Amino acid sequence: MTIQQIKYFLELAKELHFWNTAEKVFISQSSLSRQIQALEDELQIQLFQRDKRNVKLTNAGKFLQEHWTEKIKEFEQIIRQAKKIEDGKVGTISITYPGSIAYEFLPKFLEVLSNNMPDLKTELTEPTDENHEKLLLDFKTDIAFSRDEINNANIDTQKLYSEPICLVVPKNHRLIKKEITGLENEKFIISGLHQTTFFASLLRSWFSKKGIEPKTIIESDFGGMIINLVSKGLGISILPLSFKSAQVENVEFIELEEKIDLYINWRKKELNDTIKKVIELAENIVVK
Secondary structure, three states: OOHHHHHHHHHHHHHOOHHHHHHHHOOOHHHHHHHHHHHHHHHOOOOEEEOOOOEEEOHHHHHHHHHHHHHHHHHHHHHHHHHHHHHHHHOEEEEEOOHHHOOOHHHHHHHHHHHHOOOOEEEEEOOOOOOHHHHHHOOOOOEEEEOOOOOOOOEEEEEEEEEEEEEEEEOOOHHHOOOOOOHHHOEEEEOOOOOOOHHHHHHHHHHHHHOOOOEEEEEOOOHHHHHHHHHOOOOEEEEEHHHHHHOOOOEEEEEEEEEEEEEEEEEOOOOOHHHHHHHHHHHOOOOO
């Protein structure tokens, strides 16, 4: 049994048509039939029910299609990772990050990478579910910046810096010159407090400490949009200080006592020297 035979099987399981599948995988229909028959003979499992008109998966075939699809994806991801290690500095590195670092730390970091590793291609992804741990372990990212520390025996984590979270209000808002009171009467534009992300958890904790049930009028996970809505006077928000670097007009940041951290995470015993160099560069970036 070969990887290629499994790929032929998966393509046929999707198409359920020998001629169409043969064209897609660039072999003759007779060659495809022989490969599938050889796979069935080796496994001693009938994968397809077929006659002159129809091709259908057997139940055993459906089971293998489900499980082999994921295994092939994992296999191909591991091969891509091995190629990254082989490529070195002229290769590609994948990085995931929270949107809150997009205005200060991330631009500084990318500038440092460009100056020190000009031939390195960088792929950036802002995952909506913030599951950086799984992305690292599945080899779908090489480095993950996160707001929470990842506790996993197979992942190394380094804290880079801390920063305050802030009330974000329109200019001339009453809170700029007064004590921070009466927040229960304010209209909030914030991340959904029902979510499982780290920042949503931090917000829930902060409101709970203050004994406040916030009046949320707009929910959004996109800080850039939130700041623009605040600038139009639609409400107030709570965001990390980093967003101040967006320099949106008609917005003021009021620092709170609560702080939020930024961590860099990578796979333990990483063999890719390029990733090690990128981590070293990130650790030396200073954020005011």
